[in-house]
Amino acid sequence: MSVIRSKDELETKLSNAAQVSSDHPVVISKFIEGAQEIDIDAVASQGKVLVHAVSAHVENAGIHSGDATLVLPPQNLDDSIMARLKEIADKVAAAWNITGPFNMQIIKADNASTGVPDLKVIECNIRASRSFPFVSKVLGVNFIEVAVKSLLNESVPAPVDLMSKKYDYVATKVPQFSFTRLAGADPFLGVEMASTGEVACFGHDVVEAYWTSMQATMNFHIPKPPSGVLFGGDLNKDYLGNVSKTIESLGYKYYAASPAVAEYLSKYTTNPVEVIEFPKDNKRELREVFQKYDIKCVFNLARDRADSLQDEDYVMRRNAIDFAIPLFNEPQTSLLFAQALAEKLPAKLANEGKEEVIIPKEVGRWSEFIGGKPV
Numbered sequence: 001m002s003v004i005r006s007k008d009e010l011e012t013k014l015s016n017a018a019q020v021s022s023d024h025p026v027v028i029s030k031f032i033e034g035a036q037e038i039d040i041d042a043v044a045s046q047g048k049v050l051v052h053a054v055s056a057h058v059e060n061a062g063i064h065s066g067d068a069t070l071v072l073p074p075q076n077l078d079d080s081i082m083a084r085l086k087e088i089a090d091k092v093a094a095a096w097n098i099t100g101p102f103n104m105q106i107i108k109a110d111n112a113s114t115g116v117p118d119l120k121v122i123e124c125n126i127r128a129s130r131s132f133p134f135v136s137k138v139l140g141v142n143f144i145e146v147a148v149k150s151l152l153n154e155s156v157p158a159p160v161d162l163m164s165k166k167y168d169y170v171a172t173k174v175p176q177f178s179f180t181r182l183a184g185a186d187p188f189l190g191v192e193m194a195s196t197g198e199v200a201c202f203g204h205d206v207v208e209a210y211w212t213s214m215q216a217t218m219n220f221h222i223p224k225p226p227s228g229v230l231f232g233g234d235l236n237k238d239y240l241g242n243v244s245k246t247i248e249s250l251g252y253k254y255y256a257a258s259p260a261v262a263e264y265l266s267k268y269t270t271n272p273v274e275v276i277e278f279p280k281d282n283k284r285e286l287r288e289v290f291q292k293y294d295i296k297c298v299f300n301l302a303r304d305r306a307d308s309l310q311d312e313d314y315v316m317r318r319n320a321i322d323f324a325i326p327l328f329n330e331p332q333t334s335l336l337f338a339q340a341l342a343e344k345l346p347a348k349l350a351n352e353g354k355e356e357v358i359i360p361k362e363v364g365r366w367s368e369f370i371g372g373k374p375v
Contacts, residue, residue: 041053072173104121199213223341225345
């Protein structure tokens with residue numbers, strides 16, 4: 001699957017699809033750019049919703065839900081949107097007379113003519129999703145237990161609106177990728193799922209929860225100043241520039257692989273940006289470049305997947321993975337991680353090396369976050 005933005009791309013993709021199979025048609029659907037995606041996990045009994053959870057995606061729609069960062073409870077959806085989402089869940093459950101678990105993906109897109117965001121159901125699966133354990137842990141309600149009772153029609157609990165309650169914590173579920181296992185594959189996120197697992201953590205706000213979740217993913221190392229940060233990607237948006245501006249006071253050294261990227265960044269940050277040599281065809285020389293400039297983090301926000309192995313952004317992304325360097329390749333998560341660095345890194349660095357280590361406030365047992373329930 002891929003997103004097509006021009007006639008030339010359409011011709012290329014259709015030609016490729018015909019080479020794969022000339023006997024089967026291609027499905028084309030409308031893609032809404034800049035929209036937000038929302039997950040609803042729910043359990044119903046004879047068409048009536050018993051429990052439901054609304055998780056907001058950090059990434060814009062277009063990133064597969066299995067690769068998305070989920071935030072629960074949502075931090076950017078107002079009461080009117082939450083009420084409409086519940087109404088949608090109720091109507092879908094009633095229309096299909098659902099008994100048991102179901103999951104929906106919903107698009108929230110701006111509507112310039114009405115000023116009221118559109119909510120569109122793009123998928124509904126009448127089964128438990130991979131986020132069922134996540135929402136159960138976060139909300140302290142075992143959704144599968146409720147689903148079993150509804151399927152057996154025994155001791156079915158009364159409906160409860162879990163999303164109307166106020167929570168003094170936030171949890172994020174982040175994807176775990178295994179790009180190292182696919183040599184040469186482009187670590188680019190899109191509409192096809194690429195992750196092989198997930199990690200979830202609590203926090204007192206979304207930045208804290210995301211900061212903790214990222215550190216819990218396998219082989220992730222927080223970049224520490226004065227190491228280098230390498231930038232690249234789409235220069236027509238302000239995402240990359242805003243990332244550089246957010247972390248400019250932390251003491252990182254900024255690098256770019258081309259003068260165009262350096263010139264772009266100079267409009268957003270007062271930090272000097274050095275253009276470095278970037279040998280695309282020599283892995284050994286490229287490793288030496290990363291080591292020479294002590295590059296410990298890569299932000300590459302390319303708009304499209306690379307067309308060739310000589311693509312500068314592809315080389316940057318692929319070698320960040322091969323050299324075990326943190327790679328951020330999606331705009332919204334890049335901004336969130338930059339914010340987490342700005343807010344959390346100074347305290348983390350100050351705490352290192354002390355005889356008495358201060359335990360961060362976000363470190364706690366699951367039962368403590370959800371109100372003292374037994375583990």
